[in-house]
Amino acid sequence: MRYLSTRGHPERLRFCDILLEGLAPDGGLYLPEQYPQVDAATLARWRGVWAEQGYAALAFEILSLYIDDIPPADLRALCHKTYTAEVFGSPAIAPLRRLDEGLWIAELSNGPTLAFKDMAMQLLGNLFEYELARRGTQLNILGATSGDTGSAAEYAMRGKRGVRVFMLSPHGRMSAFQQAQMFSLQDPNIHNLAIEGVFDDCQDIVKAVSADLEFKRRYQIGTVNSINWARLLAQVVYYFAGYFSLTRSDAQRISFAVPSGNFGNVCAGHVARMMGLPIEQLVVATNENDVLDEFFRTGCYRVRPSAQTFETSSPSMDISKASNFERFVFDLLGRDAARTQALFGAELARSGCFDLSADPAFAQIRSRYGFVSGRSSHADRLDTIRAAWQHSGQMLDPHTADAVRVARQHLQAGTPMVVLETALPVKFSATLVEALGREPERPAALEGIENLPKRVQVLPPEVERVKAYIAAECDC
Template sequence: MRYLSTRGHPDRKRFCEILLEGLAPDGGLYLPETYPRVDAATLESWRGLSYADLAFEILSLYIDDIPADDLRAICRRTYTEDVFGTPQIVPLKKLEPGLYLEALSNGPTLAFKDMAMQLLGHLFEYELARRGEELNILGATSGDTGSAAEYAMRGKKGVRVFMTSPHGRMSPFQQAQMFSLQDENIHNIAIEGVFDDCQDIVKAVSNDLEFKRRWRIGTVNSINWARLVAQVVYYFAGWLQATERPPSQPGPGRVSFTVPSGNFGNICAGHVARMMGLPIEQLVAATNENDVLDEFFRTGVYRVRGAADTYETSSPSMDISKASNFERFVFDLLGRDGARVKALFGDELARNGRFDLSSDPAFASAAARFGFASGRSTHADRLATIRDCWDRQGVMVDTHTADGLKVAREHLQPGVPMIVLETALPIKFAATIVEALGREPGRPARFDGMEDLPRRVTVLPADVERVKQFIATHCA
């Protein structure tokens, strides 16, 4: 298996090379040259596998430069009941006829990012030990990626983490999760700006090839293919649970997924699963008031917003107006035309802050070819959905999952199960839960008093050079 850049760079690389690299040299994102296909017989043969062994079966289709026994051991070490709190790892809960919630937030930081980040930590440690090298990870978070990465990498040999986040824009619980860590290999940088400023800094540093090579810079954001492919697994796991049926019922059943989406990484993993042959009817992107993705799927116009036009909402992990993973989908949408993708995401976005595919035949056929749909949710919608879910099902959901449930109900189809991907546990957004229900959400005992712990964080302006200087100082 070889990987190529969405912007047409001629190099083709193997998995372990792009694992440590992040962005391609031309600023593009890596994708496999082709998506491996999984037929109905293979899908059926995976019923009954543990989540760890299912992960091995899927990841081994993409990773041929780690010995199979080693990769299987990494998967089994990652996906355990001790780490994720349940033997199913991602159990499916039926909320009402045709509507399901897939639990992805039972990991160490109570958010779906743990599903991939725990694996990534083991992969990094394995490959760095094999090479006898070190890696400095630079990331950007709007709330959950940062804590998931830091908890996955803390204490790992050969790894330092430099995590940028928008100063003052995460929930108090999210800030405390990250900033209370005292591990010497973990560095928090609060950027005076919004998440997109953090993401731009990560990309700018990654595109400085001399600095990147000198200081061995890698990424854990979903621009790193390794993290995205790990997320593909729970789509297969959700499908396998939702389509359990008697042997007399022929053919693979189809399901739909609704995914709360800001940076397009989580739902992009669903796109990959569908391209592999998983019978997905619809992939529904649910946005909050920062609706750049919903606008594209409705109109064909991709329009990024500046900091002043990025709303601060009660589902803050989706307060994103520049969806970096969207480039992967557009690459497939446009027939894998790297030159055109480079023009759109390079010059055209830089010049106009937008591009328009509304008149392109590829966009006209996008829903039929790729199954995408979308919808938007507001603060009032979140409150109403949280109340409804609690009153009718006795299930408390976080604000982002509430966005997903609201939009999912608008896209239900008779006979097609709709699975909403849970994003986090409610305690991470306690203020809005109290506003909706008049009660505090429960929290695991290990997080009691966390907000009162000493904090280790540096505040910096949204300046690439200042961040580079901070990295160099702490790596020297």
């Protein structure tokens, strides 16, 4: 299996090279040259593997189609080291629970940081440690987070040999619990940088540093954001697991609703569908920062500047530049790298938007790719949280509530809908108190986390300041 850049860089790399590389040298994102195709016989075999051997064994089956430069025995061991009941709280790893008629929640937030990002990040940490030891080298991870990626990455990488983490977050724009999870870590290989701006400013800095090839190579910069293909690949697994959990026949179809900001989680669903998983709909749910909903409704992708990016009660989705969206557009345009580069390079730089509404490919958004979308507001998510609590006694975090709200608009008789959970409600307790008048339960181990000493550096949204900080830490 070889990987190519969405922007046409001629080099084709193997998995472990792009694992450590992050962005391609031309600024594009890596994708496999082709998606492995899963036929009915393979689906049936995987269903048996999942039922008899569990989530880790299914992860190995899927990942081995994309990873041929790690010996199978080692890859299998990495999967089984990652996906354990001790780490994820249940042998099922990603169990489903029924919310309503035809509507289910995929519990993806039972890992160490109580967010779905753990599902991929725990594997990524083990992959990094394995490959760095094999090469006898080190890696400085640079990431951006709107809330949950940061803590998931830091908990996965803390204490890992050969790894430092430099995590950028928007200063003052995460919940108190999210900040405490990250900033309370005292491990010497973890560095938190609070950027005076919004998430998109953090993400732009990560991309700018990665685009400086001399700096990137000198300081061995890698990424853990979902721009890293390995992270997105790990997320593909729970789409198959959700399908097997809810269906009895491989002829049955299923839909997924995904809270969406950076488009990584739902892009993993796109990959699963392209492989052959019988997905009817991929429902893209946004909050007030509705760049993606606008595109799927109109064909216009219009990036908002920082000043027009709203601060909402589902903060992990407060994103106006969806990095992984480039991967889907590349597929949508028949893998035309030159056109993809023009759209995400010169066109966005010139006007801040592009419009594909007149392109024949856009007409296939629903029929060929299964995408539909919707938007949720603060009032909507409060209503959804209240309704779930009153009718089923279940608490939803605000991001999951956004997805439930939009999912209900796209329910189809006979086709179950699975909402991918973002986090446990305790991470956003202020919104739960506003909706329900009560605090959500929190694990005993996390009591008082907001009062722990914090280790964080506040910086302006300047690329050179971040580079200087990284250089100073690495050269000391």
